[in-house]
Amino acid sequence: SATQEQERSQRGDGGGAEGARSQMSTSSVGEERAILLGFTMMAFSVLMFFVVGITTVKPYIDSCWEEASCVLPQTDILEEWVDCRGVSTVPCLTVTVSVTGSNESAFLQFDEDSVFLPNECFYLPKCQMDRKGLQDEVQKVKKWVDGQLKNSSACFSDQKGHPNHVILNRKYTLQRALFGLLWPCLMLGGGSLLVGLVKLTQCLARLSTDVRSYSRGGRRTLRYTQGKMYRLLQRSSMQSIL
Known part of the structure; x- marks a missing residue:
């Protein structure tokens, strides 16, 4: 017995070992x-x-734009329209500002990427064939900017790298990088x-x-x-x- x-x-x-082996393989x-x-x-x-x-x-890391104060003295819509992707031409709104603390004037642009564009436009409407609609859209933006004339506002300048340009907003910030x-x-x-x-x-x-x-x-x-x-x-x- x-x-x-x-x-x-x-x-x-032996049966337990076989069950353990199958469980281990699974x-x-x-x-x-x-x-x-x-x-x-x-x-x-x-x-x-x-x-x-x-x-x-x-x-x-490579950005050298420092906060400054700008005064908007002048806005213009160029008579010569700018080519838009070879499809049509659009009006160009330029904004000239003076940096507080210096007697130099510079072109205001929206962010860092706009500085590297071939033109110095602050605003370009989307490409379309309706010339009247393009003019009305640019006039609305010009009217809004003219409301800020002679008022001091925050901007960013890079006197060493881009002395003729200032930007309104920084695209590459510490918060965005993190x-x-x-x-x-x-x-x-x-x-x-x-x-x-x-x-x-x-x-x-x-x-x-x-x-x-x-x-x-x-x-x-x-x-x-x-x-x-x-x-x-x-x-x-x-x-x-x-």
Whole structure:
């Protein structure tokens, strides 16, 4: 009977081992996919860092525009219209300002990118064929700017790089650079956390398997010892009867 119990326990342990192997194979596939997803997220985050660094962070670092105060003395609509993408021509509104603290005048433009345009226009309407609509649109903007004439307003100047231009708004700011870096940081952290959790789960599973195998080995030794003692007692009792 002890031998039968030992065989049953061995069979049960064998079935449990097979179930454990199938469970480990299923879990290993899921873990490999999770690790692959984590490394993919980290790779995309590095690519996003590269793109954001070129398009946002580098222009902010290279920007030398400093805050100043400007007075708007004059606005003009040029008689010669500007070519618009080879489709039509549009009127050009120029705004001349004087920087407070200096006797020099400069052209006011909307942001840093407008400075590099071939013309010095503060406002250009969208391309369309309706000349009357274009004139009305530019006149509305000119009327709004004329309402700010002789009033001091905030602007940004770069006396070394662009002495003949001032801008109304800065496009590349610290807030925009930090916001652009937020998403790649979140993706990098998420990928690293995913890989770390999978590795931690694997270590815990390996530790649990070692503990379980150790406890099974102890039970097998105990059952084998009990069966051997039972056979010895049975043999001694038979000898005493004889």
